Amino acid sequence: MTVTSLERLSTLSSRFVPDLVVGELCAELFASLPRSDQRRKGEVYLRGLLQAEGRKSIRNIAAYVGDRAAEQSLHHFVVSSTWDWGRVRAALARYLERALPPQAWVVQPVVISKAGTESVGVDRRFVPELGQMVNSQAAYGVWSVGEEQSCPVNWRLTLSRKWRDSIGPLSPNAGESELASTPLELVAGAVEELRGWVGRTRPVLLDVPDLDPAAVARRFEPSGTHFVAPARGSLRVRCVDAVLPGAANRELAAHQLLLMARTLRRPVSWRDPSTGRPRVSLVVTVRVELPNAPRPQLLFGEWSDPRGWPDQCWVTDMTQAHPGALLRLAKRARQVEADFTNVAQKVGLTDFGGRSFEGWHRHTTLASAAHAVRVLTQRAAEH
Known part of the structure; x- marks a missing residue:
């Protein structure tokens, strides 16, 4: 790609994307790329993901640049180059x-x-x-x-x-x-x-x-990484919580144990990222043992309607955490779902085509960076 093409792209995109955000981020992201032409192509590709029309294919990004030679150059940069994503x-x-x-x-x-x-x-x-x-x-x-x-x-x-x-x-x-x-x-x-x-x-x-919470606990225990994992209602657990003497040391299905603990439910407020509106759920936590898990875990369940079975349940190794903090952490999934739809897909995260494993990873890396630009720009506008 010629320097003229790069300059043209910079002029076009400056009307839409804050150059300060893109420039600062690119300088940091691409510092590890050994050659200056690779760093320039990285910024070109990132800007193309942000501004090209339609599907964010290499061809459409090159068309946005307006240089017919750019397609081959960008294709090599993403698919065949050696830079470390x-x-x-x-x-x-x-x-x-x-x-x-x-x-x-x-x-x-x-x-x-x-x-x-x-x-x-x-x-x-x-x-x-x-x-x-x-x-x-x-x-x-x-x-x-x-x-x-x-x-x-x-x-x-x-x-x-x-x-x-x-x-x-x-x-x-x-x-x-x-x-x-x-x-x-x-x-x-x-x-x-x-x-x-x-x-x-x-x-x-x-x-x-469908992850096995006991396997998750075993896998993350050595590193000390705390986790929350969804659990099926049919998951077999053994109650070791003193607040439920009637269930002590009994092996029960998770839903059944949570239902037995329903009188201990407490309201928890949280904000729904998809709507921005406040919500309230009923939550209860119970200490349990899982087969082959390294130590006792915490089972917690959520009800939007106080009647019937819990809507969802999870297992965590954070046994001392407050129920409200645990539910709000579990609801972070909704933030990711919303941002995937509203931001990630629009900057081409899922648009790579081709057989190249390396190309998929490099495209996805650059699309993740474009997502960051969108999020940072939105945050700056709101503040």
Whole structure:
């Protein structure tokens, strides 16, 4: 790409994106890129994600620049170059620690429907939201969640054995858990990598269906990373809470135990990120033991209607935490869902096409940075 093209892009985008935010963020994110032309292309791609019309494909980003030669240049930068996306993500995570101090990390899965079968990681999967089998990618994002905003900072792409065999040796930039065989190992590896980048840990909400809470407790216990994980009502637990003498040392289904404790429920207020409106739920906590878990855990459930079974329940190792704090942490998932729809998808997070595993990770990294620009810009406007 020529310098003239870069200058034209800067002029076009300055009308829409605060240059101060983009310039500051790019200087930090791309400091690890060894060549100046790579740093320039990184900023071009980021601005294209923010401003190109329609799907944020490399072709559309190049069309926004207005230089026919840009498509090949940007394609090489994302798909075939050697720059380390992990170092860029680490810089993004450290930047957000200062600019939008996170209160928690939220891990959420994302299923990305694809028209064909050629994009990296695509397999036939049943998507409950659609009620049918679709060609799709399955990925896990780790989001840094602050008081009112969230931003993705690390990613794992699920690869079936077919894809692992077809890709061959992964890039040295790939996370150590990239070839993990279970969702828990994938997400735990991504969380541990993030912790290493920022030099500290945050409570982790694992908003991932069908994880075994006991396995989660075993996996996170050695690192001291506190977690909240959803639990099925049928989960078998043993009550070890003195406030329920009638259930002491009995093995019960989680829903059954919570129902026995319903007289201990307390109202908890929380703000719904999707509407901005205050809500009130009834919450109860019970200390329990899980089979093969390293120590007692806390089971907590939520009711929006005081009658009947709880709406949702979770397990956490934070046994001394206040019920209100636990519920508000669990509701951080709604913030991520809202920001994924309103911000991430609009800056092209799910738009990468092609067979390149490295290309998917580099595109997703740059789209996460574009998401951060949108969030920071919105926050500055509100304040």
